[in-house]
Amino acid sequence: MNKEEIAQHLMVMRVGTVRVDEPLKRHTSFRIGGPASVFVEPETLDGVVAVLDWVRDEKIPYFIIGQGTNILVSDRGVDAVVISTARGLKGVEVSPPRIRAGSGVLLTKLCHLAAKAQLTGLEFAISIPGTLGGALVMNAGAHGSAMVEVVESVLVWDAREGVRTISGDEAQFEYRQSRFMHYPWIALEAVLQLRPGNPDAIRQTMQHNMEYRKRTQPVGEPNAGSIFKNPLPDYAGRLIESVGAKGWREGDAEVSRLHANFIVNRGNATAKDVLTLMRRVRREVYRATGIILKPEVRWIGPGEGGAEATWENLWCEEGAGLREF
Ligand SMILES: Cc1cc2nc3c(=O)[nH]c(=O)nc-3n(C[C@H](O)[C@H](O)[C@H](O)COP(=O)(O)OP(=O)(O)OC[C@H]3O[C@@H](n4cnc5c(N)ncnc54)[C@H](O)[C@@H]3O)c2cc1C
Structure with a gap:
């Protein structure tokens, strides 16, 4: 089934809005990402389940998206039915x-x-x-x-x-x-x-937490939160800052000057820019400390060579990934 046929079927199911080639940069806090071949926003929980049952039965690749605040979507987009929870799961x-x-x-x-x-x-x-x-x-x-x-x-x-x-x-x-x-x-x-x-x-703690966030994170610029997981008990931000990476830039992607474990989109950053910057940061931290940072942000899209959509395929986890450095 091609994307138009899939969209047509979903429209006939009357579950909610269906769009073809929807730019995912509209649905991510990074403001980065190519199109989803089909994007659907079911209006109800039953609608979400109906779409999921159908794509499973038809063996159509699918992917679920919330507010898109923890994902980096490929510039090439996703050849899948992307299902948004934004409307149907609101009770x-x-x-x-x-x-x-x-x-x-x-x-x-x-x-x-x-x-x-x-x-x-x-x-x-x-x-x-x-x-x-x-x-x-x-x-x-x-x-x-x-x-x-x-x-x-x-x-x-x-x-x-x-x-x-x-x-x-x-x-x-x-x-x-x-x-x-x-x-x-x-x-x-x-x-x-x-x-x-x-x-x-309760209100005082919430207020304190909100103020702390505003002081320490680049909340006003498009980003996807922490890029790397903390290699506990250490902090990714501390390690990245220690190699002098704050302000490093690749295209419009920049290591935040406020918090080194954030990459911000200064305008028209691409997923490729972000990946290149992540590799550079990861390599320099490894050289300086021997620690391999693991991504926290989730990669959505094909791997290099068109493989499965995982970091493992992009970087081949752990030591193997170092061959790319
Ligand atoms: C400025 C900023 C600050 C942040 N600070 C923090 C922080 O302090 N702590 C923290 O933990 N995170 C933080 N994050 C990351 C992010 O906000 C969280 O991970 C958040 O919980 C992701 O929710 P989402 O709806 O945006 O998920 P998405 O980014 O849409 O999706 C994340 C993953 O969850 C999957 N998913 C989404 N919904 C479902 C579902 N219903 N069922 C199954 N899979 C699903 C997606 O497929 C994807 O793999 C921050 C992000 C930003 C931009």
């Missing part, structure tokens, strides 16, 4: 001490709802951009806490077993990773378990 139900929310709900919105319901536990997430779904997959975290601490259960679409509920434990959250990265699972909604808290203390 929220607050029943203290729990919040049930759709994967397309913004994390910041959930923080404000929790504060309003005098629930504590989610203050760390106030300035993490993106959706609940993206935060689950990435086990997003800040200020010493992460999603793992608040997720009770997740309603998932499992390509093999259909829609079912998994526990937080089954999601196997670890530092910036989860089982979602290795299983054909899509998060549809989640139940967060919080605790009754003092409303003033």
Whole structure:
């Protein structure tokens, strides 16, 4: 089936908006990325499930996107059906001490709802951009806490077993990773378990976290958050700064002068610019410290030579990747 036929079928399904050759730079915080051959925004949870069932049955490659704040999309785009959670997975139900929310709900919105319901536990997430779904997959975290601490259960679409509920434990959250990265699972909604808290203390912590973010990160420029994972217990930002990389530039991609583990798009940066800069940073940190930085941002697109869309194919993990340096 070609992309027009796929789009036609999705339109007949009447699940929501369908577009062909949609530029993904419109849907990423980096403002980078070529077109998705088909882009669909289902209006309901059932619509999301119907699209997922259909693409699976037809063996059409698919990819799910939240707010696009943690991805670097290839300049060549993605030859797949890209499914956005932005519209269809928006439900929220607050029943203290729990919040049930759709994967397309913004994390910041959930923080404000929790504060309003005098629930504590989610203050760390106030300035993490993106959706609940993206935060689950990435086990997003800040200020010493992460999603793992608040997720009770997740309603998932499992390509093999259909829609079912998994526990937080089954999601196997670890530092910036989860089982979602290795299983054909899509998060549809989640139940967060919080605790009754003092409303003033909750608001003060949120305020403090927001101010800290504004001081330390280039929030006004297009970026995708931390580029590399921290090689714990060290910090990627410290290592990158130690090799003098702040301000290094490739095309319009620049290592942030405010926070060295951020790359900012100064105008018309391409994915190629960002990749080239990432390689340079990674190589120099390796030469200076022997530490190989691993990307936190997720690569979406073909690997070099048209292989699968993973960093492994771009860089061949670990030592093998060093051959490219
Ligand atoms: C300025 C800035 C600051 C940031 N600060 C932090 C921070 O402090 N801590 C932190 O952890 N992150 C941070 N990030 C990264 C990012 O905000 C988080 O990783 C966020 O949780 C991603 O959510 P998203 O909706 O944008 O996901 P996307 O970028 O759209 O997707 C990320 C990954 O999740 C997958 N995905 C998305 N939704 C679903 C779903 N429903 N089911 C299955 N898979 C899904 C996508 O396929 C992709 O692989 C920052 C980013 C920016 C731009």
